[in-house]
Amino acid sequence: MIEERLVTLLAEAIAKAAPSLGAATPLPVPELQRPRQKGFGDFTTNVAMVIASQAGVDPRATAAAIVEALPSAAFLAKAEVAGPGFINLWTTDEWLHDVMRQIAVEGDRYGAGAPTGRRIQVEFVSANPTGPLTIGHARNAAIGDALARLLTFAGHEVEREYYFNDAGGQMDRFGASVEARYLEALGRDAEVPEDGYHGDYVADLAREVLASEGPGLADLPEEERFVRLREGGAGIAMEHIRATLARFGVTFDSYFLEASLLERGEIAHAIERLREGGFVYDAEGATWFRSTAFGDDKDRVAIRSDGTHTYFGADIAYVLDKFSRGFDHLIYVWGADHHGDVARVRGVATALGFDADRVEIVLYQFVSFLRGGQPVKMSKRAGTFVSLDELIDEVGADAARFHLLLFSNDRPMNFDIAEVARQTLENPVYYVQYGHARIASILRRASDEGIELRPIEDADLTLLASEPEQDLMRALADGPGTIAIAAEHRAPHRLTHAAQDLAATFHRFYTECRVVSDDDSLTQARLWLSSATKQVLGTLLDLVGVSAPERMDRLDDADGSVGGAADGG
RNA sequence: GCGCCGGUAGCUCAGGGGAUAGAGCAGGGGACUUCUAAUCCUCAGGUCGCAGGUUCGAAUCCUGCCCGGCGCGCCA
Numbered sequence: 001m002i003e004e005r006l007v008t009l010l011a012e013a014i015a016k017a018a019p020s021l022g023a024a025t026p027l028p029v030p031e032l033q034r035p036r037q038k039g040f041g042d043f044t045t046n047v048a049m050v051i052a053s054q055a056g057v058d059p060r061a062t063a064a065a066i067v068e069a070l071p072s073a074a075f076l077a078k079a080e081v082a083g084p085g086f087i088n089l090w091t092t093d094e095w096l097h098d099v100m101r102q103i104a105v106e107g108d109r110y111g112a113g114a115p116t117g118r119r120i121q122v123e124f125v126s127a128n129p130t131g132p133l134t135i136g137h138a139r140n141a142a143i144g145d146a147l148a149r150l151l152t153f154a155g156h157e158v159e160r161e162y163y164f165n166d167a168g169g170q171m172d173r174f175g176a177s178v179e180a181r182y183l184e185a186l187g188r189d190a191e192v193p194e195d196g197y198h199g200d201y202v203a204d205l206a207r208e209v210l211a212s213e214g215p216g217l218a219d220l221p222e223e224e225r226f227v228r229l230r231e232g233g234a235g236i237a238m239e240h241i242r243a244t245l246a247r248f249g250v251t252f253d254s255y256f257l258e259a260s261l262l263e264r265g266e267i268a269h270a271i272e273r274l275r276e277g278g279f280v281y282d283a284e285g286a287t288w289f290r291s292t293a294f295g296d297d298k299d300r301v302a303i304r305s306d307g308t309h310t311y312f313g314a315d316i317a318y319v320l321d322k323f324s325r326g327f328d329h330l331i332y333v334w335g336a337d338h339h340g341d342v343a344r345v346r347g348v349a350t351a352l353g354f355d356a357d358r359v360e361i362v363l364y365q366f367v368s369f370l371r372g373g374q375p376v377k378m379s380k381r382a383g384t385f386v387s388l389d390e391l392i393d394e395v396g397a398d399a400a401r402f403h404l405l406l407f408s409n410d411r412p413m414n415f416d417i418a419e420v421a422r423q424t425l426e427n428p429v430y431y432v433q434y435g436h437a438r439i440a441s442i443l444r445r446a447s448d449e450g451i452e453l454r455p456i457e458d459a460d461l462t463l464l465a466s467e468p469e470q471d472l473m474r475a476l477a478d479g480p481g482t483i484a485i486a487a488e489h490r491a492p493h494r495l496t497h498a499a500q501d502l503a504a505t506f507h508r509f510y511t512e513c514r515v516v517s518d519d520d521s522l523t524q525a526r527l528w529l530s531s532a533t534k535q536v537l538g539t540l541l542d543l544v545g546v547s548a549p550e551r552m553d554r555l556d557d558a559d560g561s562v563g564g565a566a567d568g569g
Numbered sequence: 570g571c572g573c574c575g576g577u578a579g580c581u582c583a584g585g586g587g588a589u590a591g592a593g594c595a596g597g598g599g600a601c602u603u604c605u606a607a608u609c610c611u612c613a614g615g616u617c618g619c620a621g622g623u624u625c626g627a628a629u630c631c632u633g634c635c636c637g638g639c640g641c642g643c644c645a
């Protein structure tokens with residue numbers, strides 16, 4: 001839109017001015033930025049400084065020459081040289097009106113990318129089915145889901161997958177624990193192994209298995225009993241996990257079972273394929289992957305000397321399985337404790353003949369959970385943990401998700417449960433949601449007064465001339481760019497920040513500009529502005545998986561206290 | 570020891586080659602005959618961990634160091 005036209009204009013000017021600039025060809029393509037400060041125009045470019053730096057000439061003079069050569073255009077109001085050699089551009093408001101009309105036409109597709117045809121798989125959460133999801137999985141779920149939403153919005157075909165590690169030693173310990181609790185529930189003597197899972201939830205799971213399978217499992221041959229109880233417990237744990245995720249607003253397209261890799265012989269198959277390529281060898285009774293070929297400091301075991309596969313061994317087959325399903329690109333969402341596995345998995349992809357760039361690992365740093373400033377200590381096997389369900393009960397899914405996406409993935413973060421729960425008045429999520437509800441309230445008000453929103457083509461958008469109105473339109477114009485950057489950088493936190501900024505810009509507009517008034521034309525224009533804002537705010541919230549309420553009840557300080565701190569918290 | 574990630578306002582964090590480094594909270598002072606005051610305005614608050622280097626220009630890139638988190642299993 002306007003950006004392309006400005007770039008074309010600048011390119012023309014540069015081509016015209018180049019001979020006198022002594023600039024070397026090829027000439028750089030001008031890049032536009034939205035200046036961070038008002039007063040620096042609607043758009044700005046540093047292209048003169050880039051050219052001057054290459055040619056070794058004065059940047060301000062270069063900028064002046066380019067400005068001088070700029071063809072006149074109806075949409076360009078002013079261009080000037082500023083600072084060390086920036087060219088600042090002021091445009092007419094027409095482009096902002098275009099943005100408004102575009103939002104009206106595109107609705108919830110405003111800012112969305114055209115279909116790319118690329119199939120991307122996002123695999124996330126993937127916690128073992130040995131019990132409930134805990135707050136330790138919350139950041140993964142929030143980031144993974146937001147990324148899936150973002151990439152879908154960007155135009156990709158996205159599939160979300162949850163990988164259940166339902167095989168291996170942890171599962172056996174879990175199975176033995178369920179078995180013991182099952183027998184206990186029947187009044188028999190049994191004990192949870194020392195290295196098993198001791199939490200009360202295991203007894204609950206065992207009772208659920210008892211309820212669904214009956215008491216008959218107790219008298220099966222030991223091996224069969226164990227397997228049935230392990231799988232029964234895991235199955236129920238998986239159902240609980242799905243239910244918890246649903247409460248959190250997260251759903252998956254597929255749930256993949258590690259055990260299925262084994263059943264279908266995929267692990268053996270993948271390893272043989274690597275062996276053919278010379279990436280796998282046998283030593284000390286085990287089967288090793290030559291990960292040192294990919295920068296690892298030592299080779300890694302894929303099949304143990306007892307014949308069972310390691311986590312990594314399953315991963316090899318899993319990568320191959322994913323690619324065989326036709327995905328163009330794979331995204332794994334991992335906690336920082338797995339960063340050491342990144343090179344290995346990408347190495348496996350390379351060794352299997354796939355471009356490592358198609359395997360992308362999104363890492364996030366750990367969350368320190370606190371409650372009233374005190375660290376929350378957790379151990380899943382000891383059964384002392386805060387479940388994700390409890391977190392949702394305490395702070396709400398919206399507040400939890402918004403808070404979890406407030407920080408860059410790379411940043412270790414604190415999450416004080418008591419604070420996020422208590423922050424009903426100061427939590428940014430409510431600030432943003434209130435902005436949305438407030439707009440909805442205005443639109444309701446207009447409708448109640450019998451004011452009809454007429455087609456935007458009939459609205460006189462030039463009436464939106466005050467500073468808060470202009471600021472708001474500019475903020476709306478920035479939405480698609482912000483979303484695109486968030487998607488490219490896998491940085492969903494940019495969305496929560498953008499939502500806060502947009503809400504703030506709207507609240508400012510609200511304070512200074514009466515929307516529903518006696519002035520019919522102005523009312524129409526401002527209703528459209530409000531409606532467009534509601535749309536963009538709604539999109540931003542949706543992309544982070546937070547609800548956009550149509551109304552929020554006003555929090556009256558019923559105690560009538562002055563200052564609102566009388567209750568001490 | 571090696572690797573990855575952080576260190577920016579009192580606190581929690583954005584910004585990751587460009588102009589005068591931003592926001593929220595906390596703190597001081599203001600604004601409700603009003604479409605929701607869950608709001609807005611304003612003031613105050615900074616050696617961008619430290620030291621070098623690259624560049625016309627560094628919070629941003631490079632090197633070294635300091636502090637904190639996380640890894641470096643035939644665990645998952």
